[in-house]
Amino acid sequence: MASLDEQQRSLVRGDLADSDLRQWTYLPGNRPGLPMEYLSDAQHTLAIELLLSGHSPAGGDLAMGAVEVERVRRELVTGAPPEGDRYWLRVLGDPDGDEPWGWRINGHHLAVHVIVTPGGITFTPHFIGSEPAVVPSGPHAGRRILGPEEDLARQLATGLDPDQRALGISSGDAPDDILTRYDPVADPTLLPEGIGRDQLRPAQREVLDQLVQRYLHRAPTPYALSCWRDAEAAGLDRIRFAWAGPTTPGERHYYCVRAPEFLIEYDNTQDGGNHAHSVWRHLRDDWGTDLLRAHYARLHSG
Numbered sequence: 001m002a003s004l005d006e007q008q009r010s011l012v013r014g015d016l017a018d019s020d021l022r023q024w025t026y027l028p029g030n031r032p033g034l035p036m037e038y039l040s041d042a043q044h045t046l047a048i049e050l051l052l053s054g055h056s057p058a059g060g061d062l063a064m065g066a067v068e069v070e071r072v073r074r075e076l077v078t079g080a081p082p083e084g085d086r087y088w089l090r091v092l093g094d095p096d097g098d099e100p101w102g103w104r105i106n107g108h109h110l111a112v113h114v115i116v117t118p119g120g121i122t123f124t125p126h127f128i129g130s131e132p133a134v135v136p137s138g139p140h141a142g143r144r145i146l147g148p149e150e151d152l153a154r155q156l157a158t159g160l161d162p163d164q165r166a167l168g169i170s171s172g173d174a175p176d177d178i179l180t181r182y183d184p185v186a187d188p189t190l191l192p193e194g195i196g197r198d199q200l201r202p203a204q205r206e207v208l209d210q211l212v213q214r215y216l217h218r219a220p221t222p223y224a225l226s227c228w229r230d231a232e233a234a235g236l237d238r239i240r241f242a243w244a245g246p247t248t249p250g251e252r253h254y255y256c257v258r259a260p261e262f263l264i265e266y267d268n269t270q271d272g273g274n275h276a277h278s279v280w281r282h283l284r285d286d287w288g289t290d291l292l293r294a295h296y297a298r299l300h301s302g
Contacts, residue, residue: 001091003043008034014092016100016115021092022184022287026127026277028108030088036105037084047089051105054114054123059218062128065145066110069130072140076132100292109277111182115288117295120226122288123219124262125186126280133268133276146276149266152211153255157243159204160195168195174245174254178265178277186281188263191256194242208241212257215264215280227262227282234260245269 004012012034014021020032036047052060067085074082086107092115093101102115109129115122128146135143144150160168170192179190197205212231216224231239238260245253252273257264262283268276284290 001095003040003046004034011035012089012091014090016092016102016288016292018092024104024106024111024113024125024184025182026109026111026129026279027182031106033088033090033104033106036087036089036107039084044085047105050089050103051112054103054112054121054220056217056220056224059220062145062218063110063112065143066128066130068140069132069135069143069145070108070110072135072138073131100288100295102288113287115291117288117291119291119295119298121220121223122282122285122291123223124280124282124286125182126218127182127278128218129275129277131275132271133274146266146268146278148214149211149278150253150268150276152207152214153241153243153266154247154249154253156204156207156211156241157255158247159207164195164199167193167199168241168243169247170194170242171244172246174252174267174269176267176269178254178267178279179256180263180265180279180281186263186283186286188258188283191258191263191265192242192244194240194256194258196237197239197241198237208239208257209236211241212239212259212264215257215278218280230261231259 001009036044039047051063055063071082087105087110088107089105091103093099095101100115100117104113109131111125111127113125130145133144133146135141157168180186197208200208216227240258243255245251250273252269254267254269263281266278
């Protein structure tokens with residue numbers, strides 16, 4: 001904030017009470033906020049450091065991977081390297097104050113929402129996409145930033161026995177996109193029922209747990225561990241997994257993971273199965289809902 005001029009600060013400033021706080025999208029197009037595209041090199045470096053600060057090291061690599069693949073996409077479309085990154089930054093509240101505050105960085109295939117209070121942080125909705133899912137050429141040829149998210153789920157789907165497949169494979173056709181899209185409030189009833197963790201063999205459960213942890217550990221470690229403890233408290237065997245579409249690599253496919261506390265969705269269905277989306281939603285605490293409620297309850301408890 002200190003690096004910005006007054007016009008930039010007027011664009012970046014927001015408030016946690018803003019009516020459009022829960023409006024977001026992962027599609028191309030402009031967003032409210034400060035365009036990172038026009039920042040100075042020093043300001044852009046600070047914005048990237050902010051982005052990384054809201055993630056674990058692995059999560060930061062993944063978020064930057066989305067930025068880098070988006071540069072590849074734009075170069076493939078235009079034939080020339082892009083001159084700037086088309087993402088928008090908003091700072092919600094005052095980072096120097098005593099009240100809760102937050103920030104968000106949004107653009108095509110990247111949506112990061114962080115809320116900060118003295119009691120902790122929240123991290124969702126969190127969306128990472130990759131177009132192309134596999135970089136076809138150039139210095140990054142073969143790169144798959146969401147490769148582990150795809151491979152772990154496919155390992156689980158292909159390892160289901162016939163009785164398990166009847167539950168775990170929800171359809172032979174994949175939906176065209178994630179089912180919750182960019183809804184302000186994620187509705188888990190939109191997702192297929194799937195197979196319960198308690199209906200998997202121990203080795204299969206381990207793969208499912210690894211898949212869930214892959215998403216949770218996009219966040220800083222304390223928050224990721226807290227979310228996993230919440231899942232344990234709610235009952236890990238209440239986690240359910242569903243796959244849709246063929247399980248052959250390169251074919252259009254989709255999967256979801258649903259639990260009492262969270263949902264995860266992934267699809268790779270557009271552009272012939274070379275355009276991936278992934279999202280993690282916290283069903284109680286997207287946008288810091290529970291964290292902010294607890295903060296204000298503590299203030300007024302006396």
